[in-house]
Amino acid sequence: MFLQTLITGLSIGGIYALMAVGYSLVFSILNFSNFAHGTIIMLGAYIGYFLISSFKLGFPFSFIGAIVGAALLALINVRLAYSPLINRKAPPLYLMITAMGVSIFLENMVYVTVGSHFYSFPEIFKQSTIKFFGSDISPLDLFALIFSFIAIFALHLFLTRTKMGTAIRAASYDMTVASLNGVNMNKLIGIVFILAGAFGGLAGVFLGVKYMVYPTMGWITNKAYIAAVIGGLGSLPGAVIGGVILGVLETFVSVYVSSVIRDVFSFSLVILFLVILPAGLLGKYLEEKV
Amino acid sequence: MEYIYGVISVIGIEIIATVGLSVFTGFTGLFSLGHAAFMAIGAYTAAILTYFYNVPFILALLAGMLMSALVSFVIGFPTLRAKLRGDYFAIATLGFGEAIRVILENLSITQGARGLPGISHFTTLPVVAIFSVIVVWMTRNFILSKFGRNAIAVREDAVAAEMAGIDIFRVRMLSLVYSAACGGLAGGLFAHYLNFIQPAMFTSILSTQLTSAVVAGGMGSLTGPIIAISFFIAVPEVLRVANMWRLVAYGLILVLIMIYRPSGIMGYHELSFASFKNLFNRKAANQSAGGRRM
Amino acid sequence: MSLLELKNVTKCFGGIVAVKDLSFSLNDGEIAGLIGPNGAGKTTVFNLITGVYKVTEGIILFEGKDINKCDPVSIVRGGIARTFQNIRLFNKLSVMENIKTVLFREANYNFAQVLMKTPKVVKMERHLTERSMEYLKVVGLEQYANFRADSLPYGLQRKLEIARALALKPKLLLLDEPAAGMNPEESLALVDLIRYIKEQYNLTIILIEHHMDVVMELCPRIIVINFGELLIDGSKEKVQSDERVLKAYLGEEYANVAGN
Amino acid sequence: MLLEIKDINVFYGKIHALKNVSLQVAKGEIVTIVGANGAGKSTLMWTLAGVLKARDGSIIYKDRPLPSFAHDVAASGIILVPERRRLYANLTVRENLIMGAFLRNDINEVKKDLEFIYGLFPILKERSNQYAGTLSGGEQQMAAIARGLMSRPEILLLDEPSLGLSPLYTSEVFKTIRQIRDKGTTILLAEQNAHKALEMANRAYVLETGRIVLSGTGRELLANPAVQEAYLGVRHKVI
């Protein structure tokens, strides 16, 4: 029972982590919570679904298609909706509200154009389970978990080991000065959004396969946002740890306390957590020197 | 006509909530994603009192305000004490809002997720009008007093404010309590306008709408958020025939406001007689122009 | 009796010892310069006195009272005000409102009265406006009263910061590089201002400054610190001719100038 | 002329900050701008760095108009060390310096320059893994200058480089400025420490409320009584 709960928690947490990465990436450069990320995830899932079911592209290609498509959408999103604000040096809060507008807009666009039907990916792995010390784990979960962690790790290396990574962190503090150092902000922001979008697409497909595809599926990304905060906004390893912690915590609460008050419980814990660790687990709380 | 009165009533009610929130978000600079919870608490408290206990409407409304104000300590005390930074505070309020909703879904007095139907219709247009005028007026008084200036000082530079002897925690707490009370009042009015409430009405979507109105209206303006929330409610109603498209339009409008009015509809200004005069007064306009120094 | 007394104060940040076993005391009505090389710990001393940082070791007495345990707010209210090395104004408030804000303790109306906008509130507000204007006049900013604070040029922002500190009615005023960014001419005008407010408001002042002409003009007594430690504490003549100060802080060039 | 500015006007909203400003910078020169608070020195600097835009007039750099994006300006060799430091407070000192070299790909040379900087400001070496935001004011100023040097500019725009520096370091910094000029870097300097700045200037301008009111060689301006009175604090000394 304990092991099964842990496995379930891990696989839920893995998905949270994957979604949280997108939030953290954007936060790491623009210091705002990109609430449109959930919508990009949703659109990624739709792209993947239509590629596999209407265009019969097969899973690997649909998978890549969803990632590319979501990355492009994220790029369009930033170019059309955020760039004007960024160029005007609007405070992050404004970007956050714009992001909410974008997400309301896109989500309802989907309602109007595609409709509110739920779609489900064709079964890639037939319903079957892998036994693991007497507990069951589905092959899909295993695949998603491993794949996500590899992808996140690669991204982490990119951000910490390259000049680009430093530039992203620098720009998050002061874009004007970053451009004085020769950083092309538009390009940099574009790259960040493409990466975030790609991860969104990845998360979207996994979510779609695991659950289903429908216009409001982006809402569960609230949980991912919470995960990102627990881990420390702007920190990738933090996002992963936050996702896993939240997933496992929630599962344990459901099993050992009550599934109905699970959210109250998790949310209270999150608040408690933040009160104790105000910057999340790995976030840097930069006390301004006076 | 009655229908239009209805829409106006809703606008009036939401103005109360928005103006309250603008004290907290616009003037004190903290971001809340859980303000719907305060509306919910006010709504349930007032509705339960009139529905089960036949408490007079006005008393029930006051009780709703009081309850919201009290509950705001639960979230405010630990988080504001810990001086959580913007986004982290927002996430705490998001969690708080959800938690309140789950609790309402699981209490028996609230009749769970089903909600409370059959609440009396006490909230008429004149009632709304009177309350919203009073609240706007009081909020304006608040903002223009030392309490308001302290709030803005904390928003602008918390460290400097502290070094000026301003107790940051108290200032933030006062704003939170005030905005929670406004939310509670709005909730109570809403319950007695719609005659029906259920937890699902008070989701983070509603919180988002309130916050969007404050930001889109202009952080640091009262009239701006009032215009914005009226717009947000009226536009979908006008577009109701166009159905799903109205939400598309709402999202688009929100984005366009943010793009074309980067500091909100009113920015840091107020729409008032004085500001009309300012239009003709070059100097005054110059003084407030310009952003951050490089 | 001394107004302020630091006894064996040490402050560490992780491995860095920013202030080390520092002791000095200041009498009522004194004006002292606090100088030292960059990174010597001067600003840190201010941060310790105002409660921004807590001392690692040692005690700080203000009017004989230990203020180590106090939070910044009560320290300010107790009578210590400061300006910042990096200007920190309430940017989106007007110049006038910047002052009005910190005068809040003079407005003895309560919240209920505010909501009802009683005549008392109106009267108090008018009073505050007048009071703020007085402070603005002291620093010569009255014609900028309605400008947004962040649209003022750097030098005027400094003056506004001083006015705001004054409005806190301190006994002890801590000025962190008030002349930074001013040319010699402006610095000297600032000297006049500081002298004036000191007399007018009966202040005790500690001044951190790298502009030696300002320090020499204003401070009969100078405290020099280096690597967080007290190097010398004495009259300006003594300090000016001290070998160690010349070597660590002023440089040979200054030695020549001083020699001349 | 390496850089030629003709009749530019710069505005902040309705505030007219630079009025018909013209000036010239030749290769290998130190050009100094002096002016009171709010005269518009920083505005000029930000404009030359491509962050602020002149409403009219022209800026010709190497016979071409100045690129319109700040990052392109940086790439073309003009680097600004902004007033009041503007370090990346969330990066370490070392990372700040690396950011200075963002456009460079000659890794070995960058390493050499880093050592050179550490030699110049030993305290930065000590603090290399500390967050820049926690440095003392003067340390920050050093780091800001160092970051500018790391990009090996053709023209270095220095906006009040001595701000917050101890007298000792102030002379150090001025010495360094002369050194790098001697190595061929052109320097445009805005300084409150007018005496020193004019002393070493090949060419100098006086800016008053957005207008150039005087120009000449550094020596000429130093000798000018009006300049002495307004910017060198001579009046007080006499009394």
Next chain:
Amino acid sequence: GGQKQTDNQSEQQSQSQTQSEQSQSNDKEPIKIGHEVALTGDASMWGQSEENALQMEIEKINAAGGVNGRPLKLISYDNRADSIEAVNVAKRLIEQDKVVAIIGPAQSGVANAISSVTEEAKVPFIATTATNPLVTVPKEGQLRKYAFRTCFIDPFQGTVAAQFAYYRLNAKKAAILYDVGSDYSAWLAKYFEDAFKEMKGEIVGKEAFRSGELDYRAMLGKIKQANPDVIFIPTAQKEAALAAKQARDLGIKATLMGGDNWGSPDLITLGGSAVEGGYFVNLASMEDPDIQDFIKEYKAKFNADPVLPNPVMAIDALYMLVDAIKRAGTTDGPALADALENTSNLKVLTGILTIDPSTHNPLNKPAIIQQVKDGKFIYVEKYVTK
């Protein structure tokens, strides 16, 4: 998209009205009937089908001369199956459009919500698939005068499901997974539990999740531990499909059962092989001989199958309303409600309708048991409780 379609629909409708304007009865003021329907959102599939069916039926009635010599006019607004939206819609229908009665809504929670408005305005509504008893009887001994419905109620449905599980499937241990955020789900779960216990069956697990949640593995893990014979999942099809998939992922082999909300093709497309073999209780079935004509007609007109059961329930409601208007001879609310209350032995689409005056619920509505087999719903039996 869906909305376009309905817009065209009403355009066609108004065109056909203009055409017949000159002719006979239709020059009179039309009788306005409100329609509370989810045209978008999760329930839009049924909503749109319901809207189509009603428009089709009303055209027929109008072509035949209308009611009491007046044409009918259907005014539909989208309520997205959302309570607050539905209250707005009800207000708008009543206050602005002045409808005489409302058909719909389809969801119990929504019906409960609008009842405050309709009771006060004295305008009756006839819910279609709102099976919760509280819709018409909010408290013991209290009756909402203006609330009616054409479907059976949940205690009945829950009992059907429990008895079928116990007697036909031989289940002795049952577990329940339901949605606390949904009235429908919570009450159906309770009725099932009561009925199952009454037969000395054992409820070995009762777990809940909150509306909008997608992952039930934690609760299912707990259920798995208790090793039930059947798992009753009285939720909407989306959640049911997900729960089924996740149950199979966890290696749960128990038979799955559900209520009438399962009756959507989505259950199969979403649930895939996981829902195979599951049973559920339904209000109507495509195999029902009584409605074959309707299905044919609908198919001819809209080139698609109706999405049951909402269209047939709504048509039943329309017949019930028309009959009441005729009998009352007026469209005045209280009189209309009296007439509706006394509906008896009325021939409607799904059979013969009699309303119980003390509860406003139909009497003797049979339930249909269906099963998922080879990716299709098959008709198992028409079940009447023991």
